[in-house]
Amino acid sequence: MIKSANYTRVGAKDRRSKMDIAAYETLTQAVQRQAAETPERTALIVLGETGEEFEISAGEFHRQASQYAWALAGAGIGAEDLVILVLRHSPELLFAFWGALYLGTIGSIFPFLTDRLDPEIYLERVRELVIHARARAVITYPEFEPRLKSLLAGADCQVMSVADVIQASGQPSAAQSWQSFSAEKIAFLQHSSGTTGLQKGVALSHRSVLNQIRAYSRAIELNSQDVIVSWLPLYHDMGLIAGFVMPLVAGVPLVLMSPFKWVVDPKTLLWAIHQWRGTLCWLPNFAYNHMARVIRQPDLKGLDLSSMRAFINCSEPVYLHSHAVFASKLALHGVKSEMLSTCYAMAENTFAVTQNPVGAPARTDWVSLRELQEQRRAVAVEPGAPGSTAMVSCGFPIDGTQVRIVDEGGEILPERRVGEIALRSDCMLSGYYRRPELTEEAIRSGWYFTGDMGYLAEGELFVTGRKKDLIIVGGKNIYPQDLEAIASQISGVVPGRCAAFGLYDAELGSEKIVMVCEVDEAGLAAQGYKSLELELRKRVVQQSEVALSDVRLVSRRWLLKTSSGKVARSVNRDKYLREFGQEDDIEVE
Amino acid sequence: MDIEAALSDYIRSQVLKRPKYELGTDDPLISSGLIDSFHLVDLALFIEETFGVRIDDTELNAETFDTLSELTKLVRQRGG
Incomplete structure (x- = not known):
């Protein structure tokens, strides 16, 4: 790792990747090739919680990830074994995740302990996941190692600490090459939180993840001039894919900061965009309100966000008001309405299902609230008309993904009728990990039933609510x-x-x-x-x-x-x- | 205005949205989740604007203050 003292400004040197995603069959090939061909290129810039900065090159990332793969192999962990990562939002987490991929194990990121959670209950949750998913290894910090070892005494699972990894014998070199796998192989799992979420590990193959990255890169016109800035946690699809795997595989520099730091001091995200000339940033809807509400105007003096192509609102319902307060707060700093984009996504489709064309503001559809609620129809009315509500478009399905709206009997509904959103794609989950009955329930005749409600209008998707009580x-x-x-x-x-x-x-x-x-x-x-x-x-x-x-x-x-x-x-x-x-x-x- | 009364007013009306909520001076605020992490940032801003007292990001946790009386003491110590 290079400390900030040696930091070189991104873009100062011409060491961009060629964006050659089409050539790969697995995620690991992409990263290994970049390490071999452009080892000096900046892959990641990680901002620590106390202001430290780490610049990590493609070659260094490969070496560090290989070290984790090496340590796992040394502990007898092999291909197809499940590895749970109980690590902070840090370079170690990124290396461990990729090391698990290199070895052909299945990695899964467990949300890290927060200062409010009870540590004992937290570790018990880790134990539950290990037992029911039959994980073979947990990688964590030395301070959790003894307690987890005793909790998992009877299980066939190794508890490794990051300290063991660093000491593992055999120093992999930059030339270390990891064997290739079938594109159908499960690459990793995504879990959502809570007891219920942990039961459903979304298993994704290399093929699905690469198909998603290819289709989504086209939808957002990802290019070699882009710089992605993110504070999103990595245990969630938006953070894991848009804020880590996609930039890494596509060779687009990623500036990653801590979610905890962002919540208490959200201006740091905007200053990171300013400093590194960020172009893309994904945010859940509440983040627009949070930044507009708590950032003080004097703290924005000199801030320039004009490098941005899009702030992409994703992962919770999108509200027009949230975009309006954000744009008005930051208009003087280069934020324009055409930068406010939207996306509808879920782990079961790897990430994105639909995306608003970048460079144009998300379309607003004013509809009659009464018709929407009582008749489940989206009847267009004049903007702002009494009794109307503004629905913000989530854009068009990405390439390779089909969306339909169905009624309770599974019949396809016409445009502007509200029903359950179902999808079929080449980037879907392989299944819920070791839960065939849950997979069967969710995927019928090749279609995944999302549990979200919405309607289509002129090809664009509008999400209105949820079928489930989520x-x-x-x-x-x-x-x-x-x-x-x-x-x-x-x-x-x-x-x-x-x-x-x-x-x-x-x-x-x-x-x-x-x-x-x-x-x-x-x-x-x-x-x-x-x-x-x-x-x-x-x-x-x-x-x-x-x-x-x-x-x-x-x-x-x-x-x-x-x-x-x-x-x-x-x-x-x-x-x-x-x-x-x-x-x-x-x-x- | 009395510091504790002003803080109590703010928490009840702006955070809990229940002005008549019976908030005790020793009720846990952060460890109980009465104030969530988003509203904690709002509270710090309110304190800075009202009393001119700065509470650092790293102090927004139950170790620094967890009750109305502890928070009042903190504000007073820092010259509010």
């Missing part, structure tokens, strides 16, 4: 059943009598989570409302990635059930809004 907070998928299971374990809360749901918060540009739980009289009397509420909030924060925005403890039989006896989340969401939304102490904006 909550999306800050771009993260949160399964309400995970939160309800946490609440059900608290003494005083009636087990199984809880409902978690999301409510859109226009100020945040994302959903906030509300939880309503039935409590028994005795439990309430023993603990008191307030302490029970705080206990519930605390447990959720320690065991999940999110905080609850509102909690209501209610008496027995408050929650409404479906005919099958399940707590119906959407019905209880409406009841919550009726009962507590009108309360004078809740501000409904």
